[in-house]
Amino acid sequence: MPISIRLPEEIEHRLNELAARTGRSKTFYATEAILEHLDDLEDLYLAEQSLIEVRAGRSETIPLEEVMRQYGIES
Numbered sequence: 001m002p003i004s005i006r007l008p009e010e011i012e013h014r015l016n017e018l019a020a021r022t023g024r025s026k027t028f029y030a031t032e033a034i035l036e037h038l039d040d041l042e043d044l045y046l047a048e049q050s051l052i053e054v055r056a057g058r059s060e061t062i063p064l065e066e067v068m069r070q071y072g073i074e075s
Helices: 009-022 026-055 064-070
Strands: none
Touching: 009 026
16 A cells, blocks of 8 residues: 655655665665564554553553463463
């Protein structure tokens, strides 16, 4: 699915330079950057949402000791 993004002038210049020096497309590098950070962003936002649910009393936590005991992990 095509997307369009506006980049700050300095970032666009750096991206153009990198693409020109390496012979790869700007799209290649934009995709690489997104893939590199997408997992981290998903983890961050999902963790934040989970914290909101716990603080609002809509979700419960399990003590680490209980999880370790369930899976036979010694501390």
